Amino acid sequence: MPNYYFKEIWTPLKWVQIRFFRDDDDRVWIKLGSRRRQLLSRQENKTETEA
DSSP: OOOOOOEEEOOGGGGGTEEEEEOTTSOEEEEETTSOOEEEEOOOOOOOOOO
16 A cells, blocks of 8 residues: 555544545545545546647
């Protein structure tokens, strides 16, 4: 499993043990209570335009 560097995103949900994190690839992860972090969304950067 690869190593990630996480930065916590502050939300009021932190008070009820729901935390959001952003990794070094700009993906969003969620942590519920004492469970493991889970990937919340995958954002694919498609910048190709069709002519």
